[in-house]
Amino acid sequence: MFKPTHVLVSRSRKIPVLLIPQLDRFLVITQQEWEQRQKPAFEMHPKLGFSCRGIAILGHRLEPIGHQIETTDPLSTGAQA
Secondary structure, eight states: OOOOOEEEEOSSOEEEEEEEEOSSSEEEEEHHHHHTTOOOSEEEETTTEEEETTEEEOSOEEEETTOOOOOOOTTTTTOOO
16 A cells, blocks of 8 residues: 655645655655556655656655645734834
8 A cells, every 4th residue: 555655846746755765865656656566767865866767856855744834924924014
């Protein structure tokens, strides 16, 4: 059974993923890859960042499941002029 541990966040998408630790990196597995027993497209290296099929990519991050990003809006925080 697929049990995601994190959410892979890009500029346009949020995808639940499962991290599998390796010696020097983490495999980032989506539910579709898990169900179809495919090799994961994404990897995360602690120092080098994310790669997709061996090519470095920018603009991606991981969030633990349940973690909500709170936006700071001056109007909603009660800021006064």
